[in-house]
Amino acid sequence: MNDKKLIIIGLLIFFGVCSSVCWYNWLSAAEKGAPEPLLSEKAKAAGYCVVPKDKMKAEHMKILDQWREHVVRTGKREYVIPETGRTFNMSLSTGEDSCMGCHSNKSEFCDRCHDYASVKPYCWDCHLEPKEKE
Amino acid sequence: MNSSYIFSLILVIILCVVAYMGGNAEGLRLVFGVMIPYLAVFLFVLGFLRKVLGWAKSPVPFSIASTCGQQKSMPWVEQNKLDNPSTTFGVIIRMFLEIVCFRSLFRNTRMRFHKSTDGVKIAYDWEIFLWAGALAFHYAFLVVLLRHLRFFFQPVPWCIQVIEFFDGFFKMEFVGEVIDIGTLQIGLPGVFVSGLILLAAVIFLCLRRLMSPKVRYISLASDYFPLFVILGIAVTGIVMRYFAKIDIVGVKAYTMGLVMFKGTLPPENVGGIFYIHLFLVCVLLACFPFSKLMHMGGIFLSPTRNMTGNTREVRHVNPWNYPVKTHTYEEYEDDYRDKMIGVGLPVDKKE
DSSP states (O other): OHHHHHHHHHHHHHHHHHTHHHHHHHHOOSOOSOOOOOOOHHHHHHOOOSSOHHHHHHHHHHHHHHHHHHHHHHOOOEEEOTTTOOEEEOOSSSSTTSHHHHOOOHIIIIIHHHHHTTOOOOHHHHSOOOOOOO | OOHHHHHHHHHHHHHHHHHHHHHHSGGGHHIIIIIHHHHHHHHHHHHHHHHHHHHHHSOOOSOOOOOSSOOSOSTTSOOOTTTSOOSHHHHHHHHHHHHHHOHHHHTOEEEEEEEETTEEEEEEEEOOHHHHHHHHHHHHHHHHHHHHGGGTOSSOOHHHHHHHHHHTTTOOOEEEEETTTEEEEESSSOOOHHHHHHHHHHHHHHHHHHHOHHHHHHOOHHHHHHHHHHHHHHHHHHHHHHTSOOOHHHHHHHHHHHHTTOOOOOOTTOOHHHHHHHHHHHHHHHHGGGSGGGHHHHGGGOHHHHSOSOTTTSOOOOTTOOOOOOOOHHHHHHHHHHHHHHTTOOOSOOO
């Protein structure tokens, strides 16, 4: 019966497509493990960020969104860390105390993980990308 | 109270609790993170093959193509080529439209009592909401599934990035104070509309089963179970993306470990919600071949849709027919010709 051949071809196609998660990755040479964001010398020296590292890893986008809302609606840019009392400038890319002031290496700090997880933040639709020092 | 949905609901709640506790138990990360996912995929593949090959062995004794239009007939009778195709190409077109547009479901009707001055009459109306809900559900699920491939491909192929772009097209955002909740922030990471449509469609399909007395009567626990499992998957996924955020890069390192057979464990502190999400997906995969969900493979093998409507042109012979020993009249006459002629019976051949 011809149908049997067709059904087996269909099954082969189905499982071929399903198993692409294996063979695509076996064939591609890209590094599969999680990338480590590279901290700049300044960030390393500071040793802390506005919130602990683990929380920052999962929630930095939330903090950035809330900061933007706060700055745009109230105009106040001062952020004091309760633990140390240090003041930060609530800004993505302006000044030494802003996010990019410390994490000046966008391609090594931001992009590595964003590319890995296929995330395309729209930060740089409005902000100027910082010029990276070689 | 209906035992079918209560049973399914309790079962899904138990599964959630098991996953939550298992994920938080230190020693069980290997079991819930690696062993159960592999087992689920193994069951899915094996069960799927067994089911489809079983169907392939089943005979199709009759041509039972459903005819929703005029069959090919005399030249002056117009044929409905889409609903009663007489060629293989026509069948391919019908199957394609069936699979991508659910045309059979589009014809769904509903019986109701129509009250008029003459009294109560039975009336049938066109009921489009099941079709609309099913279409929304299936396409949203497909997009959600394809989007999740970003966790399983490195580098992420451009086609998945295109899907993500269009899925996040509306850029819904909200930041503000909500009474009793505190600050609510939604919009970063970008809102994917497919997840919301999936959740809404699952809720609609659940409510349809629960609210309509006729549908509730024919619904079994095995009808509710996949709906509740998918509801759980959608809710936990949405919670992880927008509310209780998790370390996505760590999760991708884990999923890449799965497809590369490295046995990487899920990141520490990923949270119980992640394990509920993962475990329910595993349950769905493992149940898939043994449940109504097999309509995914079955739709291709439905004889009423995939057979050609050419019963007037071609005689359908069951390919499983075995040769039957026959004794025709000609052979009978050959055996008894002399005797028949002897007693004066008429014969076809004299010699």
